[in-house]
Amino acid sequence: MTAHYSTPLRPRQSAGLSCYRAFVTLPTYDRFIGPLQGYSSSTKRGFWRLTPEGLSFAKANPALSAEQIATIALLRDEPESDPQVVAAEAAPVPQSPDERLETALRELSDSVASELLETVLEASPAFFEGLVLDVLHAIGYGTSRKDLERVGKSGDGGIDGIIALDRLGLEKVYVQAKRWKGTVGRPDVQAFYGALAGQRARKSIFITTSSYTPHAVEFAATVEGLILVDGKRLTELMLEFGVGVSHRIIKVPKLDSDYFDV
Known part of the structure; x- marks a missing residue:
């Protein structure tokens, strides 16, 4: 699994975060997609920037190769689930x-x-x-x-x-x-x-x-x-x-609107 670059990988500063431009093959992307999900976000077409989590990961792993850093940059960030939305979706629909x-x-x-x-x-x-x-x-x-x-x-x-x-x-x-x-x-x-x-x-x-x-x-x-x-x-x-069964009658109350029509 290899990565191909048009120029040596160099960091660029943009909005306080390091940006990388790279051309990486799909196999390289797939190698790290599981453990490194959420370490980057895309600024524009062809550019990716490391998220705070990605920067922390890079600082904790200074020996990362250019291929690994580029792969981290390619990984898309997944938005966190809103607990209130999740709770609302899981809550049963109330019945009358x-x-x-x-x-x-x-x-x-x-x-x-x-x-x-x-x-x-x-x-x-x-x-x-x-x-x-x-x-x-x-x-x-x-x-x-x-x-x-x-x-x-x-x-x-x-x-x-x-x-x-x-x-x-x-x-x-x-x-x-x-x-x-x-x-x-x-x-x-x-x-x-x-x-x-x-x-x-x-x-x-x-x-x-x-x-x-x-x-x-x-x-x-x-x-x-x-x-x-x-x-x-x-x-x-x-x-x-009604063959082999019996029934019981339950009186269900209901508002008599006709009674109140005066």
């Missing part, structure tokens, strides 16, 4: 009472959703199949709860439920419910879709407490009338439509 209430509600919902999923995983497969039908009915499937029929058995690998969308049962939705902890792959989804062929089904829902592999999601996207619902979405629906 309504915003804090919404944040707390989201945290409560997330906590209950996790608790719901754990409880569902501990339930029996038969109970889970009934729960799935309750959720679908709460969403709006079936004219009544009696229109939702549980037909599957644990481990059958076929259809677990049938939902009649009208009183005569002319249009139906077929349901598969998997209470699993592992991911559901394409073979399981494809087997369910194949079981629908004999039923001439046009609408079907596959629901699991876990998640689906990318290949399973890709397969569902290529066929018609098949919807996949994973555990996260299932608990969201249970919270939204």
